[in-house]
Amino acid sequence: MPEGPSIVILRELTEDFVGKRVLQVGGNTRTIEPFRMKGLAVRRVASWGKHFLVQFDGFVLRVHFMLFGKYAIDEDLPDRVPRLQLRFARGRRLNLYACSVRYLEGDIDGLYDFSTDVMSDAWNPRAALRALRAQPDTLACDALLEQDVFSGVGNIIKNEVLFRIRVHPESRVGALPPTKLRELVEQAREYSFDFYHWKKAYVLRKHYQVHTKTECPRDGTRLSYAKALGRKKRRAFWCPECQRLYR
Structure with missing residues (x-):
């Protein structure tokens, strides 16, 4: 299970996506409606403990990598189907594998005690x-x-x-x-x-x-x-x- 420091590293690696608009979404998740994020700009990325957080206007995507979760930026892991994929301009993408994803209504600072x-x-x-x-x-x-x-x-x-x-x-x-x-x-x-x-x-x-x-x-x-x-x-x-x- 990724621990807090690993999620901080992920947050740092994804800061380039802040301000960028999600052009396409994909993955095999059945717990959220991924198309809610399509066309929206990423407002902020954050980490709280073992949670990776992506802020959109009015709601947050919360990612927990559980025991075996992984991520890949601008590449696809071989023989793996992402739980969630966010695609941006110029072919950039964020792939999230074997993780738990859900939406939280509101803003990060109002939802988490840092x-x-x-x-x-x-x-x-x-x-x-x-x-x-x-x-x-x-x-x-x-x-x-x-x-x-x-x-x-x-x-x-x-x-x-x-x-x-x-x-x-x-x-x-x-x-x-x-x-x-x-x-x-x-x-x-x-x-x-x-x-x-x-x-x-x-x-x-x-x-x-x-x-x-x-x-x-x-x-x-x-x-x-x-x-x-x-x-x-x-x-x-x-x-x-x-x-x-x-x-």
Whole structure:
């Protein structure tokens, strides 16, 4: 599933379409009427967490890439039919594959709270701390995946942040010392920007410390693995030696 930094990159790549008119639409979507966009100009593109947003006059196209979604700009993926295709002048096009698409009525700023987006200039870490303190029994691995607290944080970021701050994923939020709680909030944003820069440089996987790995890079301990950890039942990788369990 694309995480927040990947959607920010998509937003940057599609900013050239702002002000351009949609000449043709296509794709196999059955959840929206794609021809509503035909002839309309793109007013804005934005990202909020894992949502890619395209603003038209009076409504927004919301795209969520789910587990296996992809996109292609000015090219077609071989042997794939797009869920939605937007065609512009001079043969330019945006193809969206294996994703969820829907319309939202209104404007982006009225629909989304950007203070929860870890990569937004409006990100509010104090609000994130308050939200965490209000759920003391939540496991750290679940807390980082709460999109109304850490919009854009996905499973890779979760695993790597907990390794960075040396916290076991099954630690309870209410048991974390204040310094660790602040580190969790700070690193949710800092690692997201690291992820963004590494992905743009095509070196993201080289920087994984525990995600999909078998040995701790700090102490050589064999990493623990769970296929479906916590309430959200997501894959987890951690070091049983250097990531402390706070109960």
